[in-house]
Amino acid sequence: MKSRWTISLLLAAVVAVWGLVAWKILTPGREGLRVAVPERSVGKHPAAVADTLQLDYPDPFLKAAAVPEPMLQPPVRQPPSERKRPRRERIQAVHLGSVSVVGRQLHILTLGGRQYELQRGDTAGGFRFRSYDADSLYLEKKGFIYGVKRCK
Incomplete structure (x- = not known):
């Protein structure tokens, strides 16, 4: 068996932890302590002007490069x-x-x-029966393919 000193020290630690838990649960809420929310400060500086790119502005890094001519779009479709x-x-x-x-x-x-x-390849009513799969039949007429749901 362990020494009495170790057992008593562990017992005191358990009592202290459970006492702290009971104190947190049983103490009334601290409604009197409210934290003031700071107000949002209003900026004293005017709004920054957004940078704009002006048309036909010569690029300082590409001075010697050829400027491509813009493609003109027709105004009407x-x-x-x-x-x-x-x-x-x-x-x-x-x-x-x-x-x-x-x-x-x-x-x-x-x-x-x-x-x-119909079976595959037959024609009826101007439609040709092309193929089928698990849930549809496929008919063709004048280059268009029409799907017909299969009954279950």
Whole structure:
């Protein structure tokens, strides 16, 4: 067993620490002591003037360098060309289901109120069935590709 001197010293240290904790908890709040917040000082100096760069100011370090001529932009946009872009049309297409038949994947689709059974490369209603993935079918017409959500 340790010496009595060490045990009594440790016991006194524990009592002192717990006494300090109890004193911090049980003493009333010190509301009478308020710290004054210093007011923001108003500057006595006028606002500094921002530096500006003046046009055509000769740079003292590049005296001998050639000055590039500024490119003039046309004041008005150029009119659009006479040729108009083809517009992408809105289609009404609904995927009704897919069927696997002897290694072929058929997709049942309605386009503009008519129902079609298509596989990759087939055409229907002016659209060519290009491909499909896990959530969409892709149809092409006049260079535009249209996506149709697959039903689950």
